[in-house]
Amino acid sequence: MSAKKQNKNPAETIVEEEGEVSKVKLIPVYIMGKRYDVPEGLTIMKAMEYAGYKLIRGCGCRGGTCGACGTVYREPRDYKIQVSLACQKAVEPDMYIAQIPLFPASRAQYEFAELTSAPEEVFKLYPELFRCVACNACTKACPQGIEVMDAISALKQGNIAEVSRLSFDCIQCGLCTSRCFGELAQYHMFQLARRIYGAKIAPRANHLARMVESIDEGKYDKFLEELKKASEQELKRLYQERETEPMTAGEDWVPKDTGYL
Numbered sequence: 001m002s003a004k005k006q007n008k009n010p011a012e013t014i015v016e017e018e019g020e021v022s023k024v025k026l027i028p029v030y031i032m033g034k035r036y037d038v039p040e041g042l043t044i045m046k047a048m049e050y051a052g053y054k055l056i057r058g059c060g061c062r063g064g065t066c067g068a069c070g071t072v073y074r075e076p077r078d079y080k081i082q083v084s085l086a087c088q089k090a091v092e093p094d095m096y097i098a099q100i101p102l103f104p105a106s107r108a109q110y111e112f113a114e115l116t117s118a119p120e121e122v123f124k125l126y127p128e129l130f131r132c133v134a135c136n137a138c139t140k141a142c143p144q145g146i147e148v149m150d151a152i153s154a155l156k157q158g159n160i161a162e163v164s165r166l167s168f169d170c171i172q173c174g175l176c177t178s179r180c181f182g183e184l185a186q187y188h189m190f191q192l193a194r195r196i197y198g199a200k201i202a203p204r205a206n207h208l209a210r211m212v213e214s215i216d217e218g219k220y221d222k223f224l225e226e227l228k229k230a231s232e233q234e235l236k237r238l239y240q241e242r243e244t245e246p247m248t249a250g251e252d253w254v255p256k257d258t259g260y261l
């Protein structure tokens with residue numbers, strides 16, 4: 001059945017959300033080169049599904065955190081290609097859209113345990129790092145607002161800690177790479193840098209090691225047994241009455257009951 005037969009007014013559609021029925025304006029968009037009329041306000045991902053696409057790749061969390069839904073689009077009367085996450089970007093009239101669920105970037109193979117913390121490890125695995133021309137196209141493409149080019153500069157200087165800090169919010173969508181003149185796979189380099197930092201540079205969490213030791217020694221066995229026997233109501237009471245660390249507590253804060261430390 002055609003859209004015209006379904007709706008008296010082909011410029012709008014009826015939607016029902018949480019029991020509320022409303023009329024929504026339809027806007028034209030071009031998905032993979034074909035025109036579809038979709039409700040305005042939808043994300044690109046939802047608009048594609050409205051148009052009949054069944055997404056089995058290029059779709060994960062739907063919340064902007066998994067990086068699976070890279071999309072490339074162009075707005076009408078604009079020569080510029082833009083990139084975004086399909087689950088975050090809302091459709092606009094006459095937008096041209098294509099999905100890039102995977103950007104075929106080079107990812108180095110390595111035995112992580114054999115790597116040292118020296119930045120030369122990254123240089124050897126990703127020598128193309130030095131092809132960066134500092135154009136900043138990567139930073140402009142990043143949907144996470146990461147200073148990608150600055151992180152690449154830090155990596156060239158061998159500052160693994162700074163790369164880890166700058167790239168912490170990277171979701172591995174690959175959109176930086178899709179726009180890179182130097183053909184760098186920035187997101188793979190950053191991931192390696194963060195792994196090296198976490199495993200081989202960051203200070204060890206000694207308090208955590210001590211706590212694991214205490215658990216292994218059975219310090220909490222009796223308490224855990226009591227919890228396992230407690231009713232749901234009792235568990236809720238204990239949870240609600242527990243002493244929590246105040247938001248403004250300093251480093252020297254300790255709970256009143258230190259029996260479990």
Ligand code: FES
Pocket residue numbers: 058059060061062063064065066067068069085086087088
């Ligand atoms: S689906 Fe996960 S970031 Fe879009």
